[in-house]
Amino acid sequence: MDELQQIARGLTACLCSLEVLQPLKWLVPTLGCEEVTLDGRKYRTIKQVGEGGYSFVYLVRELPSTQCPDPPPLLYALKKVLAASSEQLKEAWHEIEVMRKVSHPNIMPLLRHATLPAQGEGGAQQCIYMLMPLFQEGSLVDELERKQAVGSSLSTQEILSIFLQVCKAVQALHRQNPPLAHRDIKPHNVLLQRAHSSQSVLARSGGSDGSLHDSDNADAQEQLLQGNEAGASSSNRAAHSSAAGIHAVLMDFGSTAAARITIHNRLEALAAQEDADRHCSAPYKAPELYDVPSECQLDERVDVWSLGALLYFMMYGVSPFEQVLNEAGGSLALAVINNKISWPQASTHSAHLKSLVQFCMESRHQKRPSIDDIISRTRQLLE
Structure with a gap:
């Protein structure tokens, strides 16, 4: 035990x-x-x-x-x-x-x-x-709850590092032929592993045989399980961590589907809307999925909107439309469609982070940036 x-x-x-x-x-x-x-x-x-x-x-x-x-x-x-x-x-x-x-x-x-x-x-x-x-650190939700319990929050460096890693995962999906959209990017679907963790090498390697090809690291985990913190040191040396020392992965691909869908009529629009209702988490769902036009082209940029909402969560610990959800008679769908993001009056985060959220959460999906654009801007902020 x-x-x-x-x-x-x-x-x-x-x-x-x-x-x-x-x-x-x-x-x-x-x-x-x-x-x-x-x-x-x-x-x-x-x-x-x-x-x-x-x-x-x-x-x-x-x-x-x-x-x-x-x-x-x-x-x-x-x-x-x-x-x-x-x-x-x-x-x-x-x-x-x-x-x-x-x-x-x-x-x-x-x-x-x-x-x-x-x-x-x-x-x-x-x-x-x-x-x-x-992934012993659990999800982004778990990480922020731990931070909030001690009156802390993610640093700008940590936020951008985790965000960039999730963006790279999304980019891998969008670069498939044909492109795939994850469609359910949210804090619960991002898992974290710190570089000092004895599981970190396995989590990074993802070896097909499911084992750790380093006896030192296996020994390190056994020592850690027995309560010897020094046992984690060899794993720490072996792990290739991010700049913030956190490895992030995107999970839950049950909602993943072909990204590019041409809608020809109202019947197809309603079908796409119902499918999104089943597979996308409402606070992170793109506005075009709340009210699908009768003639349109849906594409992988639905994920870019969700990434913006995810970034907002890392900054403030809630979704961008949490205030609407807590209001009597508030409509989440209308808030998303009208892009009524609730910005805290007091914030320790830079204007650059807020600008990145807004860059992702462009309401007009035809004008929304691609994942490559998001990665480029995030890297600039990390420099």
Whole structure:
């Protein structure tokens, strides 16, 4: 149980497609440990850390197997999807295909996956498993909550560094042929790992075998799990951290789809609007998705708007339209469409950051900058 307490911080947002995460009750043991074999490697669940819809997320450790008799003492995150219909199975496989297709240091790596028959899982016919690195710092939401608890906030350097990494992940999607749009960029879908973490090398490498190719770093994590902080030093030397010492990845590709869609009539516009309602988180959804024109071209710049809202969150800890959500009779859709961003009167952030938010959140999607434009401006601010 001590090792679970060592990593308690930041596990509330481990993986994708989880609309509601259970509070982490680290002192309550998981009832029943499940063992699953993925590509000949065995893993045992230690603790359920999240649940949403028909998905569950577990903390797991690898067991000795014929393929790997002496596995490294690392912890992983395992997503389990219960597919009761062909549509649910299709959605899970779509997420897997996106993660397999787009490989980038700032995109959550998929280490292993498998589809197995469901046994005693209610009405589920198949179980889809996705093994991923564990990001012990959790999500951007977790990071800001920790900062706020001690009266602190992200520095400008940290904000720009994390933002640039997320932009690079989005750029990797937009550069696919045809381009892909993530469509659900939000603070819960950005996970963080500090350079001193003993999991950081695995999180960065995303090796296909799911192991850490450095015995020193494996030893470092074991020491860390046993409470020896000095054990993290070798991992710190090995990790290639950002300027702010934080590695960020974008996750949850269940909403990812072809970016460029031509709308010819009102029927198609309504279909696109309903699809966006299902797959996009409202406070971070682009205005053209709230009221899709009957004749238009939707493209990957829906993500650029969401990036601006994400940047705002890193600055202030709330979405740009949080004030509207808290007002009686306030309409989020109207606030987004009219670009009624609530700017705090007192702010310690520079005008350059505010300008970058506004640059991303151009209401007219035809005039909104591309992800390359956003990256270029962010790099200028980091210089």
